[in-house]
Amino acid sequence: MTSERTGSRTPENHHQHRDVSGGWLRPAVFGAMDGLVSNFALIAGMAGGQGGQKVVLLAGLAGLAAGAFSMAAGEYVSVASQSELAQAEIEVERLELARHPAAEERELAEVFEARGVDPATAAEVARQLSRDPDEALEVHTREELGVTPGDLPSPVLAAGSSFLSFAVGALLPVLPYLLGASSLWPAAVLAALGLFCAGALVSRVTSRAWWYGGFRQLAFGGAAAAITYGVGALIGANGL
Known part of the structure; x- marks a missing residue:
């Protein structure tokens, strides 16, 4: 009512979401936790077995190096394989759009209809989106595969995050021994x-x-x- 009398519009309520699909958060968090827990457990096991200060320190440093490189290699291969699979499926969709554009347009309209859009509107939206091959490919892959062609996780970023976070986590329980604790x-x-x-x-x-x-x-x-x-x-x- 107030906005009608003053002739002003009600301000839009903009909000932002946190990134829940990035390739860095999961490996970074997992790497830090794993580094801290596994290396402290390793040190505790060596200390429980009456290992001396040098033995425990060597075990901790070896666990840090081995774990960090293992985490980075595993994360790289995992994310790279996932990205390669996604790229292969995106290429399949690209070929289908080039060979059967009318069928793909109908398929896209059916997706919108399944979401509650009336058939005429769904067909028109699908027609307009299908005019641009790149836009059509992005919409199809997002709807059918759940991925965006230009926004796939980076294997290098995932591996680097895992390596650094694991090393930082694994270093914490080793620090006292590096400083002379026995x-x-x-x-x-x-x-x-x-x-x-x-x-x-x-x-x-x-x-x-x-x-x-x-x-x-x-x-x-x-x-x-x-x-x-x-x-x-x-x-x-x-x-x-």
Whole structure:
């Protein structure tokens, strides 16, 4: 009512969404968590087996290097394979649009109809979109494959994110030993803080409560380290 009397329009309510399809977030988060948990568990196992300071430090550094390169290689191959499969299917769709444009236009109209658009409007929208081959290809691949031709995940970005995040996570429990610590407790405290902070940080992009994310990650990481420490202690006690 107020906008009618003043002749002004009601301001549009614009909003932005966070990126939920990018190729960097999942490998970065997974890499940091995996690096911290796996390397702390490895160090805990070596300490539980009565390994000396140099032995534990060597195991931690070896775990960091091996894990970071393994994560990067695995992530690269995984994302590259996924992108290659998507590219192959996009090429199939491109050929279909070139060979059977009328059939593809009808198929697109049927997609809109299935979403509740009346047949005449759906046919007109499909006709207009099909005039531009690139636009038609993008719409078809997005509707049928769930991907966009120019926006596929980057294998290099995924591998780099995994490598760096794993290395950072794996370095935390090693730091006290690099600085001369000879017991597990400094590494345990630093790892616990890292686990809680990492879980709390992830909650900023998942809308979970920060304390929930922090304690959940701390619980899982602590359980893994405790079990590995127990295994190391058992093996060490039996002199294996």
